[in-house]
Amino acid sequence: MGGLWVDFGYLIGATMFIIGLRKLSSPATARNGNLWAAAGMGIAIVLAMVEPLTGPGNYLWIFGGLAIGGILGWLMAMRVQMTAMPQLVSLFNGFGGACAVLLAMVELYNGYEAQSFSQGSILIAMLTLVIGGVAFTGSVLAFLKLDGRVNDSTVTLPGHTYINIIFGLVTFGGLVYFTIFPEQFNVTVLIIAIVWSLVYGWSFVAPIGGADMPVVISLLNSFSGLSGAAAGLIYGNRMMLIGGILVGASGTILTVLMCNAMNRSLWNVIIGGFGGGGSSSASADGDVREISVNDAAILMYYADSVVFVPGYGLAVAQAQKTVKELDDLLEANGVEVRYAIHPVAGRMPGHMNVLLAEADVPYPKLLDLDDANSFLGQATVAVIIGANDVVNPAAETDPGSPIYGMPVLKVWNAQHVIVMKRSMAAGYAGIQNPLFFHAKNRMLFGDAKKRLQDLVTEVKGMG
Structure with a gap:
């Protein structure tokens, strides 16, 4: 009879796993999904302890392992910064x-x-x-x-x-x-x-x-x-x-x-290669046009819509809460704000989603690749924050580029483009980005968080 109850308990636990996994598919229910899966794991642990044991010392090993693992897991999860979440996932x-x-x-x-x-x-x-x-x-x-x-x-x-x-x-x-x-x-x-x-x-x-x-x-x-x-x-x-x-x-x-x-x-x-083509047949060159913080703030403040394109640079600068503050100020002035999310932006699956969720950015504001490209066609300003290869037009225009054929965010379809970047350095693909020299683009150099804070200050002064 005990074996039957154990099997029934495992069925309940497995069902909770599946429910939890299903709820993880949406940020709105992801927290509950974690709780469902954790409860299922709790049931599995309890059932494993009531099954026949091989020796009298097993409970000591079981509770010792639970205590050590539970304490370490709790400490790691509580202390880790959201920007270091990829490292934590790797360790787990x-x-x-x-x-x-x-x-x-x-x-x-x-x-x-x-x-x-x-x-x-x-x-x-x-x-x-x-x-x-x-x-x-x-x-x-x-x-x-x-x-x-x-x-x-x-x-x-x-x-x-x-x-x-x-x-x-x-x-x-x-x-x-x-x-x-x-x-x-x-x-x-x-x-x-x-x-x-x-x-x-x-x-x-x-x-x-x-x-x-x-x-x-x-x-x-x-x-x-x-x-x-x-x-x-x-x-x-x-x-x-x-x-x-x-x-x-x-x-x-x-x-x-x-x-x-x-x-x-x-x-x-x-194998560590990037793309399937050879070296790029076209070099990116031209005039780089910079924009001041004041001009960038004015451009965004009086825009109909602004699309932020976050990348790994946003995570490194830990600027997600600052961009949310700028978002709130712009929306208070009637500007429609959205976030364009590339599937492989950052250093782990859903990296940008996690960062923006920590800053309490509403999930409906986050646009996937297809929806983002549709929205960019009518956007007033596209602001790239620490992204590079995922907004490189060479992926569409240069058959010799290592990233040719990779779906990218078509930020150049917006009326104005602002790239926030520390320098003109190439991205991971090792190629220059023609977007930097595009007629619509202006470069805003500097640390992403510092520049966003400057923009927040400027926009507040316009209110």
Whole structure:
């Protein structure tokens, strides 16, 4: 009877997972979605504790792990700045992968000691180990890149693409061999497999550039989910299996969607290349026209509509609340304000959405790529804040450009364009942006937050 109640509880918990995931699809219900999913996880934890135990000391380990993990998770979530959310997400992905590695390590060692391996059990356990190891060290490296502690040049080796291909082939070969001959598995193989998977994860992420981190985080998230699902198969735990499948599937779908948004294949992202073309056949040159803070404020204050285009520079400057203050002042004067959001702007999926949500920007003001491009055609002023490649017209006009074919925000269709930027430096693609020299564009150089604060001061003086 107890087993029946446990299964029923798992069904309720899994249903709450699905409801939570559904609610996460909208910012209006995302907070409740988190609570639903957390409650489902709480049910899963309680049920795991009331199932048959293997020894009297298990409760100490369970409550000890819950206490340590709960305290660390709470402290990290409470202390992290919204601008550092990509780093936190990367770490959480890594923790999931590390957990899968530890579970697989224990099961593989126990199976070797008892000589009880079947072909299916060793395959699942080794898949858990490999996927979890890649997710762990890959996520750690992603965290270090996002946090500015390492750069691409220090971790990328010549011929890195071929190194990763060799890693993949050897990993596949090892999985096939030990599935066919499980009796050949021993402790030495286990140690080699652990080290191999951890090094593979580091090598996997090393050549991927910082601007591709949204795709990488989503992909590593799917790896973490898949490793959790595989661990669920090892232990016969339905909640681990269902939760892992949901995370793995959603991460995979999001990865594909973001690759489509950049008009690039996942393979192209993984090998570290940007775009499929050669070097640009056209160079961007011309006169750069600057605009003063006062003139920019006047232009926005008397506009019918203003579209803000946030990018990674907004996150670095932590200027989301300042732009919201400017938004409020403009709307008080009758200006229609919207935000154009590119799918891969920032350093994690939904990065700009998260930043603007922290500043209490109403979600209906956020326009996706298609709606934003429609609105830009009738906008008075488009203000780009720290974005570059996602507003580069070369993506449409220059077949030789590395970003040719990537859908971009067509800010040049607005009547006036203001680019807020520290300098004329190129974006991640390494090419100059012809928008900077466009007849409609004016450059407002300086730190984004400082310039926005100056604009707020000017607009207040006009009221």
